Amino acid sequence: MKLVYKNVDREGGGDIGLIPEEPEDMWHAYNLISEGDSVRASTVRKVQTESTTGSSSSSRVRTMLTISVENIDFDTQACMLRLKGRNIEENQYVKMGAYHTLDLELNRKFSLRKPEWDSVALERVDMACDPTQSADVAAIIMQDGLAHVCLITSSMTLVRAKIDVSIPRKRKGFVQQHEKGLAKFYDTVIQAILRHINFDVVKCVLVASPGFVRDQFFDYMIQMAIKTDNKVLLENRSKFMLVHSSSGFKHSLQEILQDTGVISKIADTKAAGEVKVLDAFYTTLQCEPAKAFYGKRHVEKASAAQAIETLLITDSLFRCSNVPLRKEYVQLVDSVREAGGDVKIFSSMHLSGEQLEQLTGVAAILRFPMPELDEDSDESDTEE
Structure with missing residues (x-):
């Protein structure tokens, strides 16, 4: 858009x-x-x-x-x-x-x-x-002297940076020139990664190349991160996945994305992230029922007590024609965020969103148990 x-x-x-x-x-x-x-x-x-x-x-x-x-x-x-x-x-x-x-x-x-x-x-x-904001996967496709930094969303691939650096060949007595050129190339790629990849959103970074270029680059990047104490790269090193490609050009991305190992890794993106959160909610509901609630009334009470650690809510609730009701859901999202909670807005186009809609469309995992919410519902049942 x-x-x-x-x-x-x-x-x-x-x-x-x-x-x-x-x-x-x-x-x-x-x-x-x-x-x-x-x-x-x-x-x-x-x-x-x-x-x-x-x-x-x-x-x-x-x-x-x-x-x-x-x-x-x-x-x-x-x-x-x-x-x-x-x-x-x-x-x-x-x-x-x-x-x-x-x-x-x-x-x-x-x-x-x-x-x-x-x-x-x-x-x-x-x-x-x-x-x-929506690109869950990033890819660095490289060969000696050439690299493409790409972001992959659910519907398109964007080249955010193209790096082309001439590296002198290895010649007898001139090995230093080759190593200097290689270091300059790797440094430029690292700067492009830090500038264009949002590690808060990206779940997986594919590093692809022919030969051993990807391994040499990754080793160099980690060494430089340790030397400069770059916490962003060190904390997210587990997100990097080294794979083979036939070249450093953008068209090699197609063959990378067809790799079965890559497919299973990419599965851990936004849609799969929603499934994980929903699974965590069901597990909490079974093992610690006083820390997991669903339904607007219960969730609002938990929010008022600043008890919500993760709020699960479907985007369909924000499409309701009842304006005051929509405002109430928006206020719920804002209050959870203000209290330091995490908000996951589920897409009703995904299976996890459909499952959440069956649980009224709004649920919460709490920071601490609130058994009194269960008692409230028991009392309201007896009153009825």
Whole structure:
């Protein structure tokens, strides 16, 4: 998703201009647009004109239209988003208040205005527009003197840096020149890794090369990290995976991603991370039931006591048409984060998100046991 402009005032109102560039961006748009928002985009309208002789002809014209959204239809197979609502701005082809549908299209700008942009919606915009927020896997494809640093999201691969350094050949009596050139090349690659890879998000870094280049580079990187006390590289060294590739060019990425060992390692990305958290919740629910709760009422009480260590919540709850209810969920997310808790927003398009929806869509793993929450539910059951 490309961010064109962002006009959000201190009160949280305003509009944001976006261009969807990938089918996946339509999913982000679906999660951003709510009933009552206004969307401005270009659309095709059939217009009938009557000549002086009385004969009529129809033509299709493209026009900019702003509608107040009343209905949102998302086709998951075609990744298409269709919005229906009333026209709220003067237009020469469409009357004020007339119903119209808008189809959001790839590579075509649309503007979204909300009465209030909450923290979850703004976070979704940042995630959609910054591929580093969703890129779970990074890859460094290299050979002597050439390296590509790439980020791999669920739908695209981005080359963030290309490093091309000429390394003098090994010649009798001139070995130092070769080693200096090699060290300069490795240093440049390390700087590119630190600049472009967000280790808070990335779960796996593939280092691929023909021969022993990857092994020599990795050994050099760890030695330099120890020498300079680079905690980022030292703490994340387990995320690096050394694999074979036929060259240091970008097209070698395809063969790397087909490697069975790489596939199993890449499985530990965002979707698999959600499964892990859900498993941890089920395990806690079985072994320590006073530290795991689900349902809005129980989770809100635990949040009020600042007891939540991890909050599990599905993105479908932020798409509800009930605005006050949506605000309550946003406040829950904000309060857990303010208390130092971790928030995992599950995608309802993944199996783990569907499972969480069966548990009311909101659950929590607590820092300490709260058996009184169980007692509360027992009391409410007896009262009923």
